[in-house]
Amino acid sequence: PATVQSRTQVIRFGLVPRRELEAGLETLGISKQHAERVGQIARGRPGVALFMARDREALEEFQGAAAERGALLTRPIHLRLQWIEARAKKKEGLINELQLWRELLRDELMRAIGTPELITFDRNELSNNVSGFKNQVPRIKRLMESEDALRHHVDPRLALEHFLCV
DSSP states (O other): OHHHHHTOOOOOOOOOOHHHHHHHHHHTTOOHHHHHHHHHHHTTOHHHHHHHHHOHHHHHHHHHHHHHHHHHTTSOHHHHHHHHHHHHTOOTTHHHHHHHHHHHHHHHHHHHTTOGGGOOSOSOHHHHHSOSHHHHHHHHHHHHHHHHHHHTTOOHHHHHHHHHOO
């Protein structure tokens, strides 16, 4: 209601610089090496940094998922379709799934333009097989179209196929 809105204030929290996140994690007893890795993945998000720093299993799961996604783009179409079939059955979480893809493709763009300090993931199969700026722009466009389709309740299988099989 208007009464409540007139008495509220929007406070925007910006991203925390990576070195600041890492230093904060180290003050909590996290090793320097682990803090650097988590700081890289968190991309300025303190909540993500704390979660990943404290839960190594979640961090390893995240890194494993990223490696799997990176390799998938170079797999034969029938394997991509099998992967899509398995994911499309679980409609919840697909937007987050596509967010991981977005981060992987963003890393490829960062590699292509020569900004390694902005890269989240270690070199993975995606970079070895599908690198380059020109390759990623159309792929990112399809990714964004797939995200939009999922938000508009398009069949998840069709949305994922649009991204992974075109």
